[in-house]
Amino acid sequence: MKPAYEHVEFGEDCSVRVYHRRLPRIPFEWHHHPEYELTLTMNSHGKRYIGDAVDDYAAQDLVLVPPDLPHTWSSNKSVEPSAPQVAIVIWFDGDWARRMADCCREYEPLRRLLRRAACGLAFEPPAGEWMRGRLEPLLSHVARERLSAALDILCTLADAPGRPLASPSAFNQTDTGPSGHEPERINRVLSLIDARFAEPLRLADLCAAASLSERTLTRYFVQHIGESVGRYIARVRIGHACRMLGDTSLPISVIATRSGFANVANFNRQFKAAKLTTPAAYRRRFATERAATQDEEARLMERSPSLQRTSKQRRERA
Structure with missing residues (x-):
């Protein structure tokens, strides 16, 4: 494999x-x-x-x-x-x-x-x-x-x-993977995508970042990443949208724009194809799962209830 x-x-x-x-x-x-x-x-x-x-x-x-x-x-x-x-x-x-x-x-x-x-x-x-x-x-x-x-x-x-x-x-098992300068070139492309995924990305810009032809970059992505450039970018955008759906209360239209999708209809279609659910349903499910794990996370990220009450009382007295 x-x-x-x-x-x-x-x-x-x-x-x-x-x-x-x-x-x-x-x-x-x-x-x-x-x-x-x-x-x-x-x-x-x-x-x-x-x-x-x-x-x-x-x-x-x-x-x-x-x-x-x-x-x-x-x-x-x-x-x-x-x-x-x-x-x-x-x-x-x-x-x-x-x-x-x-x-x-x-x-x-x-x-x-x-x-x-x-x-x-x-x-x-x-x-x-x-x-x-x-x-x-x-x-x-x-x-x-x-x-x-x-x-x-x-x-x-x-x-x-x-x-x-x-x-x-x-180590010979990686012969079909990146070798020589390929990891560095692919990393440059991936870093560019991570930084600018919300913008329109042209294949020519990615090729320039890697100093590769379009044909070579396309072949590298399929061979080493396991998917096309377009599918990878879509996956990065969907991942960002998932984080915003879970962490913010922004309207779905705003999340679509900030995640790099031209319109809500396209966003909904691609999101459902990737996650087998709609953005709205994903947000509801995420909220339910977050509530179920809230007690565990509180032990790591929150003050004890007694300290929280003390801080609140001080603010009320002030």
């Missing part, structure tokens, strides 16, 4: 990308990307596929995957059925890690970590338990705190016991 090419978006002000994923089950998503990936999987057990290494995994599974090695996790069962399965992911660039080691001797352990992870590295359970205790700063809303926590985790893991996973020949 050809692995899908994943574009990892770091953001303009971040050196690492931290992703907090919660879902009822972990689907099989065979993919690769040019970044290193450290993944801690919790409340989940199933199969882990790293290159040609297939293993069972359980709670607090901690694995470091090197660039362009196909991988995925797959699980239909949670350790605790009433709670979601969780994956905490740190993506980082290998050249960035080496530059950090060059500039700061304190980060020399990063070199050892990258060498050990050449074919993937599965850490022993105590390392996963230790990282679990570091999640608060790693999931901070402050980018500097996330960076500090990520560097501390990576440097500590440089000497943590672990075992290699894939054989060197497993």
Whole structure:
């Protein structure tokens, strides 16, 4: 099976990308990307596929995957059925890690970590338990705190016991994926689409960003992304619309315009084809699901009720 090419978006002000994923089950998503990936999987057990290494995994599974090695996790069962399965992911660039080691001797352990992870590295359970205790700063809303926590985790893991996973020949599975300068060129196009999806996008502009002909760019998208340029742009626009439907009370006509659709009719048609429901029905369903998980989110994002009442009383007295 050809692995899908994943574009990892770091953001303009971040050196690492931290992703907090919660879902009822972990689907099989065979993919690769040019970044290193450290993944801690919790409340989940199933199969882990790293290159040609297939293993069972359980709670607090901690694995470091090197660039362009196909991988995925797959699980239909949670350790605790009433709670979601969780994956905490740190993506980082290998050249960035080496530059950090060059500039700061304190980060020399990063070199050892990258060498050990050449074919993937599965850490022993105590390392996963230790990282679990570091999640608060790693999931901070402050980018500097996330960076500090990520560097501390990576440097500590440089000497943590672990075992290699894939054989060197497993990297050949990406021969049908991006190689050479293709990831950089595709990333430039994807970044342009992410920044300007709400505007009319011409194929000629995307080709200019990648320094590719229209025929070559079209072929790259179908081969590496798995869909045409037009379908990818439509998917990005629908994804943005979904976020606005869930996070705002803006009229659907406004959301359609801000998501890059010329008119509401076209938006409704494409949205229903992609999500098998209308935008209005999606918004209602999202509101219901959000209410069902409000108690869980409150533990992470809100003050305790007593502090909220105290603040309210102070405002009323003022």
